[in-house]
Structure formats: structure tokens, C-alpha cells
Amino acid sequence: MDKKKLSLVQFKRVRLNEKQLRNFTGFLKTKGRVYAPHRKGEKSFSFQEVDDPSKVVFNYPRTILPLKKFFQPPIETLLEFTINDNSYELPDIDNKNKIFFGVHSYDMQGVLRLDYVFSRGEPEYNYLKRRENSTFIGISFEPDEYHFSGSVGIDVENTEGFSIFIDIVDEDNYVVFACDNTGEELLKEYGIKDFESGEYKLKEREFKAKLKYHYGRLPQIFEKCYNYDVWKKVSERCLGCGNCNLVCPTCYCFDVEDDVDLKIEMGSRTRRWDSCMLNEFAMVAGGENFRKELYQRTRHRLHRKFKYITDHYGYPFCVGCGRCSQYCPADINMVEVVNDLIKEHEEREKVYV
Ligand code: SF4
Numbered sequence: 297m298d299k300k301k302l303s304l305v306q307f308k309r310v311r312l313n314e315k316q317l318r319n320f321t322g323f324l325k326t327k328g329r330v331y332a333p334h335r336k337g338e339k340s341f342s343f344q345e346v347d348d349p350s351k352v353v354f355n356y357p358r359t360i361l362p363l364k365k366f367f368q369p370p371i372e373t374l375l376e377f378t379i380n381d382n383s384y385e386l387p388d389i390d391n392k393n394k395i396f397f398g399v400h401s402y403d404m405q406g407v408l409r410l411d412y413v414f415s416r417g418e419p420e421y422n423y424l425k426r427r428e429n430s431t432f433i434g435i436s437f438e439p440d441e442y443h444f445s446g447s448v449g450i451d452v453e454n455t456e457g458f459s460i461f462i463d464i465v466d467e468d469n470y471v472v473f474a475c476d477n478t479g480e481e482l483l484k485e486y487g488i489k490d491f492e493s494g495e496y497k498l499k500e501r502e503f504k505a506k507l508k509y510h511y512g513r514l515p516q517i518f519e520k521c522y523n524y525d526v527w528k529k530v531s532e533r534c535l536g537c538g539n540c541n542l543v544c545p546t547c548y549c550f551d552v553e554d555d556v557d558l559k560i561e562m563g564s565r566t567r568r569w570d571s572c573m574l575n576e577f578a579m580v581a582g583g584e585n586f587r588k589e590l591y592q593r594t595r596h597r598l599h600r601k602f603k604y605i606t607d608h609y610g611y612p613f614c615v616g617c618g619r620c621s622q623y624c625p626a627d628i629n630m631v632e633v634v635n636d637l638i639k640e641h642e643e644r645e646k647v648y649v
């Protein structure tokens with residue numbers, strides 16, 4: 297029995313057809329707000345609150361934005377203040393029950409990485425409050441030309457973080473696994489009485505995009521690659537638009553700004569997503585910029601994914617979703633950049649060893 301089969305075979309399961317799965321999605325709405333992938337335009341998908349279960353998309357390649365938008369919104373008011381009496385008010389943070397339906401394994405891993413970041417040191421109250429009472433229901437996907445989560449240790453069927461995992465066999469055949477007590481209770485309350493268990497054969501799902509080295513070797517390469525040519529080569533094409541940061545499930549940098557009214561009596565503090573690929577990101581008072589050149593910003597972004605945080609966390613901070621490659625207006629592909637880096641490393645090692 298291989299590793300994939302072992303990971304799912306431990307869970308009880310039930311087989312549902314499309315109608316039953318949509319009914320189950322409708323039932324979930326009695327338990328809290330349900331968010332699931334919906335079609336947005338011809339080829340794009342987005343996590344939205346479920347109003348009509350018939351509009352939920354089960355089989356999709358990836359959503360434009362990952363789940364971070366629910367826990368760290370693109371713009372949020374942190375506080376409102378009154379200058380005269382030096383007082384301030386904090387907004388209410390919504391921590392009501394939420395169910396995220398149809399989440400891919402790499403996006404779940406993205407949430408778990410943000411949990412790690414926002415729980416360390418001074419825990420980040422707003423993120424962690426929003427994150428409370430969240431249940432995740434995973435679903436399988438067919439890797440397209442951009443997915444490479446298999447190269448960073450995340451199988452399609454990785455169930456970590458999920459209460460339920462759904463394996464799509466075909467468009468009218470879904471195998472639903474109860475991965476923890478919450479998931480089992482939900483299925484029982486929906487009306488499932490008989491579960492199957494034991495041997496289960498998964499579909500073979502091959503990743504077309506692959507990193508050339510095992511992810512465990514990458515931090516050592518990043519240790520040596522600071523002055524490699526690859527950074528300048530990539531930055532000749534890069535527009536410095538910051539799209540790659542915005543769509544990334546593990547990018548979380550933000551900017552905080554205070555605004556006051558014209559009478560200088562009241563104001564608010566706002567936090568919004570920021571991007572290390574933008575020129576102003578590393579600019580400080582006096583106009584000094586620590587990463588003025590695009591190649592420096594590209595290098596920094598990739599070090600954040602495969603070296604700096606990885607040294608603490610133990611796994612890459614890239615979950616291989618492929619969003620930065622798909623949505624890059626300059627067609628810069630993460631897998632190609634890392635593989636070019638590996639190639640340059642091999643060439644240089646040959647020269648200098
Ligand atoms: S999305 Fe592409 S062009 Fe824009 S900053 Fe990122 S790598 Fe550069």
C-alpha cells in the first residue's frame with residue numbers, strides 16, 4: 297500500500313452523487329456561513345459566500361485569491377481615534393462559525409503557514425480572532441500546468457487541516473472522507489448513517505510542473521545564490537507590479553496608515569496589503585531604499601519563500617499553488633525561476649568545486 301492510500305484509508309467515507317453533495321453544501325449553511333468556489337468570468341474562480349448551492353463549483357483549477365482574504369482582509373480599519381480626548385475604539389472582529397468548502401490542499405497549507413506567522417512572537421489579534429470557529433472541507437483537483445505543490449511536499453490528497461476531504465471521482469461521483477470528529481458529526485447530522493472503510497484506490501494525479509530538486513535541498517542553494525545572474529535575468533522581464541504577492545497564499549506583508557480629518561480632531565488607522573515587489577516597500581524616511589533595484593526585490597521575494605522563513609518553519613513558504621505564475625503579466629514562472637537557479641548553481645559548482 298503506498299503513502300497516498302494510507303493517508304486517506306484511515307478515515308470513514310461515504311459516496312455521494314452531485315445532487316447529494318449540493319444538498320450537503322446547502323445543509324452546511326445551517327451551521328454557519330459557508331464559502332465555496334464560484335465561477336467568476338469565463339475561466340476564473342473565486343471563494344464567495346454560498347447563496348445558492350447549485351452555483352458552487354466542485355472541480356476548478358485554482359481561485360484568483362487564496363483564503364487569506366477572509367482572515368487578513370485586503371483593507372481593514374484597525375482603530376478609530378479622537379485626538380482631543382486621546383481616546384480610541386477598536387472595531388468588532390467577526391469570529392462567527394464559518395465553513396470553507398472545496399479547499400485545495402495547498403490553500404489549506406497556506407492558511408496553516410499564516411497561522412504559524414501570526415501566532416509567533418506577539419500574536420496577531422485580528423487574524424487569530426477571525427480564524428476562530430473555521431471549519432475546512434477539502435476537495436481534490438487535477439494539477440494543471442502551473443500547480444507544483446507536489447514538489448513542495450503537498451499531495452493533492454493531503455488532509456492536514458481538513459475536517460472533511462472530498463475526492464472527485466467524476467462529475468457525479470464524490471467520495472467524502474470524515475477526517476476528524478467535526479467532519480463525522482457534520483455528515484451524520486446531514487443524514488449519513490452508513491460509512492465505508494478500508495482499502496480505497498486513489499486516481500493517479502501527476503504534476504506536470506516540477507522543481508528539479510527536492511524542496512529540502514533548496515535552502516542550501518539559497519545560501520549560496522545571493523549574487524547569481526538569475527536574479528538580474530528575471531528582473532529584465534519583471535514589471536514590478538506586485539501581482540505575485542497579492543495572489544500568494546503565504547504573502548502577508550501589510551502597510552499601516554493613519555488618516556485624520558481636516559479639523560484634526562478624529563482619525564482612523566488602516567492596514568492594507570503591501571507587496572515587497574513594489575519600489576516603495578523598502579523605502580524609509582529620507583528616501584533611502586534598501587531594495588531599489590527590481591532584481592533585489594525578486595531575490596528577496598524568493599528568499600522569503602524558500603530560505604528565510606523555511607529555516608524556522610521547516611518547509612517552504614511557497615505551497616506551489618501556481619498563482620504567481622498564472623497571474624504574472626510578464627509570464628514569469630516560479631518553477632522556471634527556481635529551476636534556472638538550480639541550473640546556475642550546478643554550473644557554478646562545477647566551475648568552482
Ligand atoms: S507579477 Fe510578475 S511582473 Fe509583477 S512583480 Fe511579480 S514577477 Fe514581476
Ligand code: SF4
Pocket residue numbers: 540543544545546547601613614615616617618619620621630
Ligand atoms: S510563491 Fe507563487 S506558487 Fe508559491 S505559494 Fe506564492 S503564489 Fe503560490
